[in-house]
Amino acid sequence: MGRMLENASKKLLKENGIPAPNHWVIHKSDEIQALHLKKPCVLKALVPVGKRGKAGAIKFADSVQEAQEKTEELLKMTVRNYEVNRVLLEEKLEIAEEWYVSITIDPKKQMPVIIATTEGGVEVEDLVKEAPEKVVIYHVEPFSKLYSYQAKEIWSKLGVTGKPLIQATSVLCGLYDIFLKYDCYILEINPLVLTKDQQVMAAASVMGIDDSALFRQPELAGQVESGSERSWRPLTELEKAMVRVNDADYRGTARYTEMDGGSIGFMCGGGGGSLLSFDALTFLGAQPANYTETGGNPSEEKVYGLTKGILSKEGVKGLFVAHNITNNTQIDVMARGIVKAVQELGVNLDEFPIVVREAGVNDEEGKREFESAGITYYGEEVTIEQAAAEMVKKMEGVI
Amino acid sequence: MAILIDQNTRMVIQGITGREAQMVVDHTLAYGTRIYAGVTPGKGGQNVLGVPVYDTVWEAVKKQNVNASLVVVPPAFALDAVLEAIDNGIKLIVVTTENIPQLDSVRMLYEARKKNVVIIGPNTVGIINPKDNVKMGSIGGDRPERCFVPGNVGVISRSGGMTAETSWMVKRAGFGVTTSVGIGGDSFIGSTIKDLLALFEEDEETKAVVTFSEPGTSFEEDAAQFLKEGGFTKPLISYVAGRFTESMPEGTVFGHAGAMISGNTGRPSLKMKALQDAGAHVIERYDDVISVLKTVLGERVGGVK
Structure with a gap:
């Protein structure tokens, strides 16, 4: 899943006929000139996270000087771990009413769902609980577009009438087209503004693209941070290096997430097997230095690159290698990649414990590879939790 | 007894000539599970390890009376493959494909609900019934009995x-x-x-x-x-x-x-x-x-x- 920055989503909205305020991307405060301030403006930190208002990352200005000062302030901020490097400058709308609309996929009903309200400035989740009559929740048949009459009904039920009803209907149909056209997993307009001159405009937009669908969205190339929803902060240098290791070869997957601190290098596999292995270590009070997930029969090069990365993190004093019994991942290939990395880095196994629990395809050969390198190997006769306990015991000698 | 699959399961594999499917076919046949047909558009008339390949599910149903489909096609073709199986009366579809666009998944699941079709997956390793030596999917790899x-x-x-x-x-x-x-x-x-x-x-x-x-x-x-x-x-x-x-x-x-x-x-x-x-x-x-x-x-x- 990947978010788009607001300047990119606004551009797409406008290209597809959704009214939105004029906007500019500002890198330095002195770029702001009189032409930007024909009207009062809004300044927003351009970062891929929500709830920027609460974080103080949205400001208002009436003059060039004020806009420059506030831009300076924003450029010094870090919003939920993201440094602010750019600011979105927008014309401030003359607001009569603030509304809300979002389109997502309802996980329970497995259908696209539109959530709309004309109550502005509130958390819609709270409103659904406290005043459900003020919110319309509308499911759309997945093979269909949104028809005008459906959009009209949604707004009419919320009390919208007259010219704004016609406008809001057209905007919502347009938004739904965009949701389908660009394979969004979320398209949220908050607020959707009714201006004093009766225009319906998208004042702020959140657009997230399903990265599984990027293959059919060439237009969005480079605009979506693929996998940005997997992390709570920008990728670290080591994480970026591991993405390159993964991308270098189509065979198998290798995901790496760096933890704060930790002493055990974590080289585990299988989506569920990795979760279980990490739980097993932390349950025993140990601290893994990273989270890893390999699988899908990775190549020796990929396993080697990943292992090297895991071992390169400062403070790592041991390595835990575990996997659920594999259906297709070849244990001998895993073994060769891991052994190569360990030997190349000159790891002294007397001071740096390594415990392996790998079973499945070609595990007899894998066992030979690990054992001939002097590495403690367990197969299916030992459970993942038992192997984790062995790892923690061995670590007591080195921390 | 078991659930979902047994000796009466007559499996077709959609995408049988692909790289992924070859290994699955090999392991599945070795386990003793019969594969009645495969489907790959344009490859009708070929065979994979003795399994006849057809251009359409319609033909596989007509010629081999298949009643369950294992879908092993790339993400871009998964929705079409599942809709084809549903349209031809298949009532159990196992979708192994990973990284299917969400909107496609939602559409295939919606269609399946309407037609009372059981879908396992997407992104599944499959199903196995060891008593009857029947499996659908890569489940068990080369040694299911392990x-x-x-x-x-x-x-x-x-x-x-x-x-x-x-x-x-x-x-x-x-x-x-x-x-x-x-x-x-x-x-x-x-x-x-x-x-x-x-x-x-x-x-x-x-x-x-x-x-x-x-x-x-x-x-x-x-x-x-x-x-x-x-x-x-x-x-x-x-x-x-x-x-x-x-x-x-x-x-x-x-x-x-x-x-x-x-x-x-x-x-x-x-x-x-x-x-x-x-x-x-x-x-x-x-x-x-x-x-x-x-x-x-x-x-x-x-x-x-």
């Missing part, structure tokens, strides 16, 4: 790899499985835990079910509700992995695509509580599968083998 032996336990897992590991824990405890099902790691899947519990309830040979779960979705909460309503009355042993993720910042995904916590939805601790309150045997440590199975099943099947 983890899957016939017995009286049902296994449901949200992780493909842990389907094997969990079935092996059942074997280690001295039992075997009626059917093991990997339900798929995506957020949007066909059959959920609850749906399969309903099938295991009906299956006389199944005396208990073990589930392996992960963070994200409300599958466990729904299963708990189903237990409370009396829909499943056999012993249920549940493990929920990924408790460490609760102390990570929200929105972070570890593991499968479906493993996302949002607010209180998807938290392992709440899943465990819901299942516990509904009367399931919720285990703190995964290895406890063995001792708990021995306790709850020991009497029912006449002692540990």
Whole structure:
């Protein structure tokens, strides 16, 4: 899943006929000139996270000087771990009413769902609980577009009438087209503004693209941070290096997430097997230095690159290698990649414990590879939790 | 008895000539499961290890009377393949494809619900019934008998790899499985835990079910509700992995695509509580599968083998 920055989503909205305020991307405060301030403006930190208002990352200005000062302030901020490097400058709308609309996929009903309200400035989740009559929740048949009459009904039920009803209907149909056209997993307009001159405009937009669908969205190339929803902060240098290791070869997957601190290098596999292995270590009070997930029969090069990365993190004093019994991942290939990395880095196994629990395809050969390198190997006769306990015991000698 | 697949299953593999499918075909035939047909557009008339290939599912149904489809096609073609199977009257479709666009998954699942078609997956390792030596999917790899032996336990897992590991824990405890099902790691899947519990309830040979779960979705909460309503009355042993993720910042995904916590939805601790309150045997440590199975099943099947 990947978010788009607001300047990119606004551009797409406008290209597809959704009214939105004029906007500019500002890198330095002195770029702001009189032409930007024909009207009062809004300044927003351009970062891929929500709830920027609460974080103080949205400001208002009436003059060039004020806009420059506030831009300076924003450029010094870090919003939920993201440094602010750019600011979105927008014309401030003359607001009569603030509304809300979002389109997502309802996980329970497995259908696209539109959530709309004309109550502005509130958390819609709270409103659904406290005043459900003020919110319309509308499911759309997945093979269909949104028809005008459906959009009209949604707004009419919320009390919208007259010219704004016609406008809001057209905007919502347009938004739904965009949701389908660009394979969004979320398209949220908050607020959707009714201006004093009766225009319906998208004042702020959140657009997230399903990265599984990027293959059919060439237009969005480079605009979506693929996998940005997997992390709570920008990728670290080591994480970026591991993405390159993964991308270098189509065979198998290798995901790496760096933890704060930790002493055990974590080289585990299988989506569920990795979760279980990490739980097993932390349950025993140990601290893994990273989270890893390999699988899908990775190549020796990929396993080697990943292992090297895991071992390169400062403070790592041991390595835990575990996997659920594999259906297709070849244990001998895993073994060769891991052994190569360990030997190349000159790891002294007397001071740096390594415990392996790998079973499945070609595990007899894998066992030979690990054992001939002097590495403690367990197969299916030992459970993942038992192997984790062995790892923690061995670590007591080195921390 | 088993659920979903047995000796009457007549499997077609959609995408049979692809790289992924070749290995599956090889392992499946070696296991003793018959594959009646394959479908790859433009390759009709060929064969893969003796399995006849057709251009359309329509032809495979007409010539081989197939009634279940294993879909092993790339993500861009998955929706079309599933719609083709549904349109030709196939009532069980196992979708192995990973990384299918969400909107495509939602569409195929919607169509399947309308036509009463059972979908396993997407992003599933498959299903296995060791008593009849029938499997659909890559489940079990080259040696299915390593983890899957016939017995009286049902296994449901949200992780493909842990389907094997969990079935092996059942074997280690001295039992075997009626059917093991990997339900798929995506957020949007066909059959959920609850749906399969309903099938295991009906299956006389199944005396208990073990589930392996992960963070994200409300599958466990729904299963708990189903237990409370009396829909499943056999012993249920549940493990929920990924408790460490609760102390990570929200929105972070570890593991499968479906493993996302949002607010209180998807938290392992709440899943465990819901299942516990509904009367399931919720285990703190995964290895406890063995001792708990021995306790709850020991009497029912006449002692540990």
